[in-house]
Amino acid sequence: MKVLENFDRVTSERLRTDVKAKMSFKGHLSTYRFCDDVWTFVIKDVVMKLDGGESIDVGKFKIVACNSKKSGE
Numbered sequence: 001m002k003v004l005e006n007f008d009r010v011t012s013e014r015l016r017t018d019v020k021a022k023m024s025f026k027g028h029l030s031t032y033r034f035c036d037d038v039w040t041f042v043i044k045d046v047v048m049k050l051d052g053g054e055s056i057d058v059g060k061f062k063i064v065a066c067n068s069k070k071s072g073e
Contacts, residue, residue, distance in 0.1 A: 012068070022051050023048055023049065023050055024048070025061065028043065029043055030044045040065075046058040
């Protein structure tokens with residue numbers, strides 16, 4: 001678990017400080033759920049737009065989000 005905790009910490013820090021690009025997306029929300037403090041969204045027929053104006057068509061896009069702190073902290 002120590003490796004995963006370190007990976008999560010470093011990835012979060014790098015995304016916060018080093019990544020300057022932005023992306024937006026539009027699609028149709030297929031399913032969503034909230035279980036054990038984890039949100040899961042499945043979006044279909046997604047079009048992603050990057051900073052430079054480039055568009056990317058994606059069939060299915062899944063977002064999994066959870067709290068950065070464990071319950072009880």
